[in-house]
Amino acid sequence: MKKLSYFVLLFLSLNNILFMKYLEANNFTDVKIISCYDGDTCTTSEGEKIRLACIDTPEIRGNEVNLEKALFARDYLNSKVKDKSIILKRITTDRYNRTVGELYADNINIQELLYKKGLARIYKKYAYQCPWTNKYI
Secondary structure (H helix, E strand, C coil), rough: HHHHHHHHHHHHHHHHHHHHHHHCCCCCEEEEEEEEECEEEECCCCCEEEECEEECCCCCCCEEEEEEHHHHHHHHHHHEEECCCEEEEEEEEECCCEEEEEEEEEEEEHHHHHHCCCEEHHHHHHHHHHHHHHCCC
């Protein structure tokens, strides 16, 4: 019985290592989000700024401010990702040198969730980067 237990533990460990290698090879990384500034911009525990790909949420500052909706989107996003280990799929960087990527929590695509909840719109110019947008455009 002990040999079987060791085999199972070894198999699970190797499986986890292979899964992590797969994620890394496809630009997926496990990150911890410490805060989200607004509904589409977060910061990791490493200080990396993440711009959520393929969506746009109401602005907190700037020309087209909708503070009530913007704060609601930000607070909802924080409730889903803040202080949690999240899977990040890096896509590119933007003109502000932020990582543009998709966040996944418990196998849920956070960008799609924000869209489905009515807290974000699909950013059509960049929608091609996120295959999930095809079913909504």
